[in-house]
Amino acid sequence: MAFYELANPHRFMTLARCLTPACAVAAVVLLAVGFVLGFRAPADYQQGETVRIMYIHVPAAWLGLGIYTLMAISALGTLVWRHPLADVAAKAAAPIGAGFTLICLLTGALWGRPMWGAYWVWDARLTSMLVLFLLYLGILALWRAIEEPGQAGRAVAILTLVGFINVPIVKFSVDWWNTLHQPASVFRIDGPTIHPAILAPLLVTTLGFAALFVALHLAAMRNEILRRRVRTLRLLAAAEAR
Amino acid sequence: MIAALRAVFVRDLMIAFRVGGGAGIGVVFFLALVTVIPFAIGPDLPLLARIGPAVLWIGALLASLLGLDRIFSADHDDGSLDVLLLAPVPLELIAAAKGAAHWVATGLPLVIAAPLLGLLLGLEPRMLGAIALTLLLGTPALTFFGLVGAALAVALPRGGLLVAVLILPLTIPVLIFGVAATVGAAGGPVPFDMPLRLVGALSLATFVIGPVAAAAAIRQIRD
Amino acid sequence: MIAALRAVFVRDLMIAFRVGGGAGIGVVFFLALVTVIPFAIGPDLPLLARIGPAVLWIGALLASLLGLDRIFSADHDDGSLDVLLLAPVPLELIAAAKGAAHWVATGLPLVIAAPLLGLLLGLEPRMLGAIALTLLLGTPALTFFGLVGAALAVALPRGGLLVAVLILPLTIPVLIFGVAATVGAAGGPVPFDMPLRLVGALSLATFVIGPVAAAAAIRQIRD
Amino acid sequence: MRLIAENLTCVRGGRTLFRNLDFEVAAGRALLVTGPNGAGKSSLLRLLAGLLRPAAGRIALEGSEPGQPAGVSAHFIGHLDAAKGALRAAENLAFMQALLGGGGRTVAEALRAVGLDGLAEVPVRMFSAGQRRRLALARLIVAPRPLWLLDEPTTALDAEGQETFAALAAKHLAGGGIVVAATHAPLKISAQEIRLGAGGAA
Amino acid sequence: MRLIAENLTCVRGGRTLFRNLDFEVAAGRALLVTGPNGAGKSSLLRLLAGLLRPAAGRIALEGSEPGQPAGVSAHFIGHLDAAKGALRAAENLAFMQALLGGGGRTVAEALRAVGLDGLAEVPVRMFSAGQRRRLALARLIVAPRPLWLLDEPTTALDAEGQETFAALAAKHLAGGGIVVAATHAPLKISAQEIRLGAGGAA
Ligand code: HEM
Ligand SMILES: Nc1ncnc2c1ncn2[C@@H]1O[C@H](COP(=O)(O)OP(=O)(O)OP(=O)(O)O)[C@@H](O)[C@H]1O
Ligand SMILES: Nc1ncnc2c1ncn2[C@@H]1O[C@H](COP(=O)(O)OP(=O)(O)OP(=O)(O)O)[C@@H](O)[C@H]1O
Numbered sequence A: 001m002a003f004y005e006l007a008n009p010h011r012f013m014t015l016a017r018c019l020t021p022a023c024a025v026a027a028v029v030l031l032a033v034g035f036v037l038g039f040r041a042p043a044d045y046q047q048g049e050t051v052r053i054m055y056i057h058v059p060a061a062w063l064g065l066g067i068y069t070l071m072a073i074s075a076l077g078t079l080v081w082r083h084p085l086a087d088v089a090a091k092a093a094a095p096i097g098a099g100f101t102l103i104c105l106l107t108g109a110l111w112g113r114p115m116w117g118a119y120w121v122w123d124a125r126l127t128s129m130l131v132l133f134l135l136y137l138g139i140l141a142l143w144r145a146i147e148e149p150g151q152a153g154r155a156v157a158i159l160t161l162v163g164f165i166n167v168p169i170v171k172f173s174v175d176w177w178n179t180l181h182q183p184a185s186v187f188r189i190d191g192p193t194i195h196p197a198i199l200a201p202l203l204v205t206t207l208g209f210a211a212l213f214v215a216l217h218l219a220a221m222r223n224e225i226l227r228r229r230v231r232t233l234r235l236l237a238a239a240e241a242r
Numbered sequence B, C: 001m002i003a004a005l006r007a008v009f010v011r012d013l014m015i016a017f018r019v020g021g022g023a024g025i026g027v028v029f030f031l032a033l034v035t036v037i038p039f040a041i042g043p044d045l046p047l048l049a050r051i052g053p054a055v056l057w058i059g060a061l062l063a064s065l066l067g068l069d070r071i072f073s074a075d076h077d078d079g080s081l082d083v084l085l086l087a088p089v090p091l092e093l094i095a096a097a098k099g100a101a102h103w104v105a106t107g108l109p110l111v112i113a114a115p116l117l118g119l120l121l122g123l124e125p126r127m128l129g130a131i132a133l134t135l136l137l138g139t140p141a142l143t144f145f146g147l148v149g150a151a152l153a154v155a156l157p158r159g160g161l162l163v164a165v166l167i168l169p170l171t172i173p174v175l176i177f178g179v180a181a182t183v184g185a186a187g188g189p190v191p192f193d194m195p196l197r198l199v200g201a202l203s204l205a206t207f208v209i210g211p212v213a214a215a216a217a218i219r220q221i222r223d
Numbered sequence D, E: 001m002r003l004i005a006e007n008l009t010c011v012r013g014g015r016t017l018f019r020n021l022d023f024e025v026a027a028g029r030a031l032l033v034t035g036p037n038g039a040g041k042s043s044l045l046r047l048l049a050g051l052l053r054p055a056a057g058r059i060a061l062e063g064s065e066p067g068q069p070a071g072v073s074a075h076f077i078g079h080l081d082a083a084k085g086a087l088r089a090a091e092n093l094a095f096m097q098a099l100l101g102g103g104g105r106t107v108a109e110a111l112r113a114v115g116l117d118g119l120a121e122v123p124v125r126m127f128s129a130g131q132r133r134r135l136a137l138a139r140l141i142v143a144p145r146p147l148w149l150l151d152e153p154t155t156a157l158d159a160e161g162q163e164t165f166a167a168l169a170a171k172h173l174a175g176g177g178i179v180v181a182a183t184h185a186p187l188k189i190s191a192q193e194i195r196l197g198a199g200g201a202a
């Protein structure tokens, strides 16, 4: 029996079953509190009501970046320590990370329309986020392209790490590129020093989104483990049918 | 006969989607390309908008070229081309079905994604619809011209560049009229519908020329 | 060991030249590409000159992408990858030799032809030398990043688009600095030598990262 | 039904492999093509399938629709297995069935007949050499065709697989079919034999 | 020199092909691996070559440089011939010689030994199946290695080619080499035998 790849996650499955609902509840509560606080907070004198997009936009940006880091760590887990859960964690995280990155891009674009008069400008920070999104999409595509989960996991791990090394280079080069061709013609987003009244709800919603991520991630990991179990059983059944 | 052709079409599509990274890969490719080009040109939005149609058309060209050289040679390498030649269906139609599958996997996603990508490039709103329409009419011509190059390279394990060289010159008219139609839609110096009709006419012509020439090439080259 | 690596290099080059249409094919490809682009953009010479370096760099990117997905998968398909893995030479070096051969067949012709093509695009004379120099320093980085994508697609029969999607984001820094150095040479706002050094540094880095990651990918993926 | 080759000459790569070959195979009969490596066995089969053009001579399949090339009434299984690694066994076979016109056994039956019923849903990429060969043989029965052109059909097959093949071929012959097979190994079917060139490997 | 496999377990595609396999092959001895299609013969050879990782167990080649994986002292000839169609036979073989370190017969001698001397300058694309196989076998003697791992080495070979192979193997064994060969056909070399899984094709 080839349960070598299934044996280990047993304890994890039990743990995940308990933790998922807890995190989901925490996410709902924190997000509710955060949004209420956010709507009570004063509107920005310059940006008006649209500033409230920030309570989604910024946590999504942070999570998009954070989840990629998590995947890079998982990649080490896959390649160096060969931990059986590492590639499951990486695989489950990828679509969620891509989702948060997309939310950041979309909310940013919606925000940019009233602020800059265009949905999109080739600003350094925006563009590096778009590149991050592309990296996510490449990773998702590679997951799909290689059917054997173990193989796919190791391939994606390498891609994730190469991408990770590259992220600072991209960031650096993009900053440089941008200042080169377009010196400060664009409204700089890191402008307003953040007022505590805005910071508090921002932190709360960030925690809320983080809890949401943990809940989604655990559930996705469980699904992935079950999917692999089904796959193995089907191959075994195929073998024993004769 | 319809069943056989559908089988060829579905098989090629299934392979493209399974080993190529899924149905969305074409869109992702265009997104990546449209992201990369400003890095080469500079983040100059008016300039990007000016050459936006060209960027999208060159993206379509690229997507048609990448992997095109394997359309027939992959089948040659694993022996399935022999079986295709023994099917009770003319090779011309089989070539057309394979071309259609390649277009669905690479050309169609661009057509669908073009308006969105146009936004990134700062195209005028009036152009967004036009670019999708011209690409819809024009990209088949790129793929079906490409079919001829792919057929000529059928026995070559790595004919990528060669195929590109063979078909790039053929695609020039499609490019010219396609871009002209898009620019015309935004009130450019030329009218919109004349080049558009020409693009459509080119595509219709390649629907015939491409598969017929490709089938002839395959029959002639295999000795 | 040197003999083994030279053998790999020579073999890949021989195959590229024999089945890919000979040593001139790379130059012909760039010529075709540079001819096609004005058709897409329109015969606007100042504009062409403005985006000339970008055109040449995108041409280099394209040439690196076409056929790249077959670097390892062709060897996988015919069993020679197994033999390469049993050679008394680290797979990293073999991957590097294969990358070098691909570069000689696709990148080097562009470097040589670039000044000529620059004339066609109406580049300033001062830029002609600069573009050749930056391409010489930068195109290896494109190929060697591409090596990683090719290795990840080693078992996929038609991974062209997928490989492109995987490596396009990685090549962005090379493009940025490459174009910047070229523009800088013509007296642009930035100095010439700083981005040029960065391009060189990136190429040096990919000489290590590319083959190491590619070899790791091949070892990890083949089960 | 009768396969007739008259005066057949085959030239490949500028070299004449055989000339003035004449043979006939009647319905229900098998023809084994033997000879050293490079003698032209595979080339003869490709000629019969219409995949190569003879330098001289004529091939006819009497009793099939007139004017049709012999190939369209024939199955051809060459050295390669014509299966796509990315597709599952059943998908590969269903494709062949649809392409070749169907009318024979179902995909499931054919897979069972060649002993692959447990592997229908496994991608062919994972198949062993013998399993791939079995899948290629399954093609013969999902779309019935009177003429089977088989190039070393039992390569990579185990003893049981060779029996399976012999049974399939015997049934095909009993139904009035024709088998032409190139082989170096004994095939366990009663057959006339034609031996090509004694020139050796070169 | 001695090839030792201890407690070997092989898992592929989630399925255990064999477990706790133990065997030893001494210098000058041959081991035939037999078994039905899909039993894991090719997989075992790939394990021995280091091209696959065992799920459990140990492989060692005593007497080779310590710490070296067995693969670097081994020739591996799989189902595929590892030849490039675009290159001539001599070019292909010269490449293999340079890659694997050389030290054996010259390219011309090796081609003569496998009966391809007339075809040295012909592109391999034009080769027949048996000619390709002969070219693969020529690799064995242009770069001497103590361990030969051969997957159905006589596929597509004619009777004379099989004799040639038997002679090569005999000479290798006489020189203290080791041969491990998977096969469905008798190989005409005296050998111990190991039979894998009786599970059948799946
Ligand atoms: C598609 C467009 C946009 C993208 C991709 C984007 C991306 C990002 C990212 C990645 C961050 C996190 C950066 C970090 O913490 O280091 C961020 C933060 C932020 N963004 Fe955006 N953004 C976009 C549009 C906008 C717009 C239009 C505004 C408002 C004018 C805006 C305002 C902010 C603010 C205030 C922060 C928090 C600043 C900080 O943490 O220092 N963003 N954005
Ligand atoms: N790449 C792979 N991934 C997963 N499973 C594989 C792979 N290759 C082979 N298998 C499976 O492993 C089993 C053994 O395959 P192997 O090729 O070792 O068989 P074999 O004994 O050599 O058979 P044959 O006589 O047909 O050559 C088969 O059931 C096959 O489906
Ligand atoms: N595509 C080709 N172009 C030119 N010559 C070829 C081609 N294919 C085969 N030949 C030559 O034709 C001759 C016969 O090849 P063929 O494959 O018919 O032999 P065969 O009898 O099937 O041999 P084997 O027993 O090795 O399979 C060989 O000498 C071979 O070199």
Ligand SMILES: [Mg+2]
Pocket: D041, D042, D043, D151, D182, E128, E129, E130
């Ligand atoms: Mg043959």
Ligand SMILES: [Mg+2]
Pocket: D128, D129, D130, E041, E042, E043, E151, E182
């Ligand atoms: Mg085998």
